[in-house]
Amino acid sequence: MKPTTLKDIAIKLNISVTTVSKALKGYSDVSKTTRAAVFEQAEKMNYSPNSVAVNLRTRQTKTIGAIIPTITHHFFSKVIDGIIEEAEKNGYLVIILQSEESVKQEKKLIKLLMNKRVDGILMSLAADNDTSKHLKKVIDAKIPLVLFDKISKISNCSKVVINDREASYNATTLLINSGCRRIAHFRGPLNPQNSIDRYLGYRKALEDNNIEFDRSLIYTCKNVTFEEGYKFAKEIHEQNKDVDAIFAITDLVAVGAIAYLNKAGIKIPDEISVIGFSNWFMSAVISPPLTTVEQPGYKMGKKAVKLLFEEINSSNKGIDFEPKTIVLKTKIIKRKTTFS
Amino acid sequence: MKPTTLKDIAIKLNISVTTVSKALKGYSDVSKTTRAAVFEQAEKMNYSPNSVAVNLRTRQTKTIGAIIPTITHHFFSKVIDGIIEEAEKNGYLVIILQSEESVKQEKKLIKLLMNKRVDGILMSLAADNDTSKHLKKVIDAKIPLVLFDKISKISNCSKVVINDREASYNATTLLINSGCRRIAHFRGPLNPQNSIDRYLGYRKALEDNNIEFDRSLIYTCKNVTFEEGYKFAKEIHEQNKDVDAIFAITDLVAVGAIAYLNKAGIKIPDEISVIGFSNWFMSAVISPPLTTVEQPGYKMGKKAVKLLFEEINSSNKGIDFEPKTIVLKTKIIKRKTTFS
DNA sequence: CTGAAAGCGCTTACAG
DNA sequence: CTGAAAGCGCTTACAG
Numbered sequence: 001m002k003p004t005t006l007k008d009i010a011i012k013l014n015i016s017v018t019t020v021s022k023a024l025k026g027y028s029d030v031s032k033t034t035r036a037a038v039f040e041q042a043e044k045m046n047y048s049p050n051s052v053a054v055n056l057r058t059r060q061t062k063t064i065g066a067i068i069p070t071i072t073h074h075f076f077s078k079v080i081d082g083i084i085e086e087a088e089k090n091g092y093l094v095i096i097l098q099s100e101e102s103v104k105q106e107k108k109l110i111k112l113l114m115n116k117r118v119d120g121i122l123m124s125l126a127a128d129n130d131t132s133k134h135l136k137k138v139i140d141a142k143i144p145l146v147l148f149d150k151i152s153k154i155s156n157c158s159k160v161v162i163n164d165r166e167a168s169y170n171a172t173t174l175l176i177n178s179g180c181r182r183i184a185h186f187r188g189p190l191n192p193q194n195s196i197d198r199y200l201g202y203r204k205a206l207e208d209n210n211i212e213f214d215r216s217l218i219y220t221c222k223n224v225t226f227e228e229g230y231k232f233a234k235e236i237h238e239q240n241k242d243v244d245a246i247f248a249i250t251d252l253v254a255v256g257a258i259a260y261l262n263k264a265g266i267k268i269p270d271e272i273s274v275i276g277f278s279n280w281f282m283s284a285v286i287s288p289p290l291t292t293v294e295q296p297g298y299k300m301g302k303k304a305v306k307l308l309f310e311e312i313n314s315s316n317k318g319i320d321f322e323p324k325t326i327v328l329k330t331k332i333i334k335r336k337t338t339f340s
Numbered sequence: 341m342k343p344t345t346l347k348d349i350a351i352k353l354n355i356s357v358t359t360v361s362k363a364l365k366g367y368s369d370v371s372k373t374t375r376a377a378v379f380e381q382a383e384k385m386n387y388s389p390n391s392v393a394v395n396l397r398t399r400q401t402k403t404i405g406a407i408i409p410t411i412t413h414h415f416f417s418k419v420i421d422g423i424i425e426e427a428e429k430n431g432y433l434v435i436i437l438q439s440e441e442s443v444k445q446e447k448k449l450i451k452l453l454m455n456k457r458v459d460g461i462l463m464s465l466a467a468d469n470d471t472s473k474h475l476k477k478v479i480d481a482k483i484p485l486v487l488f489d490k491i492s493k494i495s496n497c498s499k500v501v502i503n504d505r506e507a508s509y510n511a512t513t514l515l516i517n518s519g520c521r522r523i524a525h526f527r528g529p530l531n532p533q534n535s536i537d538r539y540l541g542y543r544k545a546l547e548d549n550n551i552e553f554d555r556s557l558i559y560t561c562k563n564v565t566f567e568e569g570y571k572f573a574k575e576i577h578e579q580n581k582d583v584d585a586i587f588a589i590t591d592l593v594a595v596g597a598i599a600y601l602n603k604a605g606i607k608i609p610d611e612i613s614v615i616g617f618s619n620w621f622m623s624a625v626i627s628p629p630l631t632t633v634e635q636p637g638y639k640m641g642k643k644a645v646k647l648l649f650e651e652i653n654s655s656n657k658g659i660d661f662e663p664k665t666i667v668l669k670t671k672i673i674k675r676k677t678t679f680s
Numbered sequence: 681c682t683g684a685a686a687g688c689g690c691t692t693a694c695a696g
Numbered sequence: 697c698t699g700a701a702a703g704c705g706c707t708t709a710c711a712g
Contacts, residue, residue, distance in 0.1 A: 016699040051455045053689035056392045077417045093435045113389045282622030356683040393705035
């Protein structure tokens with residue numbers, strides 16, 4: 001009942017394991033007859049090569065690891081979709097792991113992946129990343145590493161990102177151009193780079209349009225949830241702040257805000273405009289449909305894998321690889337929560 | 341730059357590889373001094389055990405594979421969340437693969453996983469499954485297999501499901517109890533078991549309430565998409581069918597229907613009630629919020645992994661394992677698209 | 681308490 | 697064209 005091995009085939013055919021191996025791998029120095037016999041026998045015995053043995057011998061596992069905060073966010077599931085597809089196309093399998101937004105967990109997972117001798121690692125960082133020491137360990141161990149979406153600027157590895165600052169600048173500008181002046185920003189936590197960048201893009205847009213920045217219009221999400229969006233919108237309403245627009249760090253938060261505004265009977269966009277970020281699936285189907293920034297998750301996953309393979313291939317050939325950063329284009333999807 | 345091996349440590353300490361291995365694994369027949377020296381040296385040399393070698397030797401990879409139709413569906417991402425978490429808790433890593441609803445792809449992926457010598461496989465089947473021959477191969481090879489959600493009834497392996505027929509019966513009954521009589525069913529493709537079961541539950545509910553079954557009220561989704569929901573709702577409206585409720589195979593389809601009804605100015609639930617299935621995240625946030633059947637994805641993932649480990653552990657001990665089927669409870673989440 | 685030896689299932693440089 | 701041998705990095709039964 002144990003799987004057939006090369007040895008089993010060799011014995012059956014009364015030839016050496018070496019020859020069986022070579023025949024199966026299509027080496028030219030095997031006679032046609034032998035090759036045919038081997039293939040026939042392998043088929044008959046249902047031979048399936050033991051990857052573990054191959055991996056040990058070739059020092060490649062043809063497996064990569066991906067660590068993301070959580071798979072249940074639509075954006076990340078799209079990224080993973082892209083990753084799996086691109087990896088598989090290249091004969092690689094992918095192990096998915098979730099950091100649950102914790103660096104501590106991240107460290108543990110990296111260790112697991114390194115023990116597993118994956119050929120490369122893909123990561124989108126946890127929000128509480130205050131260090132990148134654990135990333136340095138990966139880089140120092142010469143394991144190809146590509147960061148995407150939530151990255152650490154100081155780490156010396158390849159990255160795939162969007163221009164968060166620019167995208168956020170454009171989103172805010174759209175609001176301004178449609179007449180909004182008192183624009184609240186529901187920002188993300190203080191650490192993550194993309195949360196910072198989106199905040200900065202927002203401020204820059206204000207500045208370039210001579211709109212005074214008002215700190216009291218900044219709301220900071222700790223967990224970037226629907227509930228927080230709801231809560232902050234409620235606060236704005238109940239405290240009678242003269243806000244005419246909300247720019248949320250992500251669609252989930254924007255949808256929470258919309259839920260409150262709808263409930264409170266506040267007209268969108270007539271009284272308050274709303275713009276989100278990421279273009280989650282639900283954003284197109286809620287009411288009113290949400291104007292948002294399209295963030296190309298699927299493409300980001302594919303690009304990250306491609307970069308990773310570039311690096312893996314270089315290092316296989318012993319060539320030094322110069323880390324690259326790819327910036328993906330975003331665009332605004334205009335729907336019904338803003339005047340366009 | 342290559343990772344440290346046991347041999348490296350042994351040489352440094354002038355002892356045998358055997359002893360290093362035993363010390364690291366906490367065997368009792370190693371002196372305290374030696375053990376301490378080994379640990380210190382391992383730490384210093386940044387030793388990380390090579391799982392590939394361990395796997396080859398122990399004939400276990402501590403890795404399982406999961407094949408699902410697609411990760412980007414919220415339900416599946418919840419299942420995967422549960423799978424990864426439960427697996428990790430038990431020291432297992434998981435390789436995720438997508439069948440894209442194709443049996444052909446499924447076969448290919450199974451082969452990959454078998455070559456990889458994963459310790460077990462978790463699957464939710466592609467919609468076009470007309471055969472379970474490829475599953476039989478897995479079972480015959482004695483690789484623990486657990487099917488979930490979309491299963492093949494005839495396969496002799498463990499399963500984790502919900503009672504689709506009953507859940508669907510209850511959903512339809514809710515519609516009937518709230519006064520609906522002309523209930524359209526947007527069903528799934530003809531092959532998948534859960535699509536069949538939901539259809540049968542719908543019919544049974546009609547029958548038990550003496551409502552005549554009308555074939556013209558059955559719409560069959562090929563791909564189970566938003567667009568199909570939208571299209572069928574439109575058809576119903578444009579053909580002036582006297583329909584007072586829609587029961588959709590899944591929330592995505594229901595949301596499509598709602599989108600059309602909203603657009604056409606048809607009042608929900610006053611003119612047409614809508615009920616979905618699965619409780620996708622968006623269902624709570626669309627307008628009106630969708631009444632639906634809660635399908636416990638996260639729990640399903642966890643349970644499937646637990647069952648798989650039961651089987652893996654039995655087979656490690658050489659005990660025969662009798663496949664089990666776990667039926668998870670569902671409940672109806674009443675929101676605003678139905679009268680309750 | 682320590683270690684030599686065998687072996688997991690492959691691949692590949694080398695000899696013939 | 698074929699095959700013996702070494703080796704990838706471990707674990708473990710066995711001997712001392």
